[in-house]
Amino acid sequence: PVHLSAERASFAYDSRHIALAEVNLELHEGEALALIGPNGAGKSTFLKGVLGLIPTVSGSLSVLGQPPRKASRRIGYMPQSDDIDPEFPVTLRQVVMMGRYRSLGPLRWPGSGDRRAVNEALERVGLAEQAGKHFGSLSGGQQQRGMLARAIVSEPSMLLLDEPFNGLDRSNREALLELLGELRASGTSIIVSTHDFEIATAACTHVLLLNRCQIEFGTVDSVLTSEA
Ligand code: ADP
Ligand code: ADP
Numbered sequence: 001p002v003h004l005s006a007e008r009a010s011f012a013y014d015s016r017h018i019a020l021a022e023v024n025l026e027l028h029e030g031e032a033l034a035l036i037g038p039n040g041a042g043k044s045t046f047l048k049g050v051l052g053l054i055p056t057v058s059g060s061l062s063v064l065g066q067p068p069r070k071a072s073r074r075i076g077y078m079p080q081s082d083d084i085d086p087e088f089p090v091t092l093r094q095v096v097m098m099g100r101y102r103s104l105g106p107l108r109w110p111g112s113g114d115r116r117a118v119n120e121a122l123e124r125v126g127l128a129e130q131a132g133k134h135f136g137s138l139s140g141g142q143q144q145r146g147m148l149a150r151a152i153v154s155e156p157s158m159l160l161l162d163e164p165f166n167g168l169d170r171s172n173r174e175a176l177l178e179l180l181g182e183l184r185a186s187g188t189s190i191i192v193s194t195h196d197f198e199i200a201t202a203a204c205t206h207v208l209l210l211n212r213c214q215i216e217f218g219t220v221d222s223v224l225t226s227e228a
Contacts, residue, residue, distance in 0.1 A: 009058075010022055121152050125149045
C-alpha cells in the first residue's frame, strides 16, 4: 500500500511566504525516505506538513490514505530537540506514556496493555533501567532515546524522525540503524531528515533532496549516485 503521496504539494507558515514548494513523491509500506538538504531547505517543514501541523497551500498530500491531520494518530514523531522543560517534574516512563495517549484518542484511559507497551518501547531503546527517573536528569543521549521511545510506543504505521542521528556515538548509531530496519521489516514507513549521505544510504530506500531552487525525489541509488 501507498503510505505517502505528494503531488505538487507546497507548504507555508503564513500566507505570504512558501516555505517549501512543489514536492512530488510516493512512498510505500516498509520504505524509508531520507530528507537531505542544507539548513533552511525545508526538511522540518516537510515533516510538520506530513503531521498536519502546517497546511498544504497548494497541491495535494495524502498520508496513510488520508488527509494529514486525520492520519496523525497513526504517526510517531521524534522532534529534533526535545520539547520537554528539564524542570518539568515528569519521569521517563510518563514521557513515553504521553506518546501512547496520542494514539488512544479521547475517552480512553490507559490500561495494562499500554503500560506493557511503554516498558517494551523503553527496552527497545535500552532505557528499561531508567524508567522511573526524572526526565530532565537524564543525559542528552538518553533524553534523545526517550523521545524515540515516545515516538514508537504507539506502534505507528509511519515514523518521522528529525535529525535522529545527531550527536550519537558509533554504537548508538548502529543500534538506531538496526531498530529502523526492524520497524521497516514489520511494515512501518519511515521519514528521516539527515545531513549525512552515509546514513541515508544505510537506512533508506528513497531520497528527497531539497535545495533552494531544486527538489529531487528518487531511489537512494538514482539520486545519490548522480550527485557524486
Ligand atoms: P530545515 O529543517 O531544512 O533546516 P526548515 O523547514 O526549518 O528547514 O525551513 C524551511 C523554510 O521555512 C525556511 O525558509 C524557514 O525560514 C521557514 N520557516 C521555518 N520555520 C518557520 C516558522 N515557524 N515560521 C515561518 N517560517 C518558518
Ligand atoms: P496538540 O495539537 O495536542 O497541541 P501538537 O500536535 O501541536 O499537539 O504537538 C505537540 C507536540 O507533540 C509536538 O511538538 C511534538 O513533539 C509532539 N507530537 C506531535 N505529533 C506527535 C506524534 N504523532 N507522536 C508523538 N509526538 C507527537
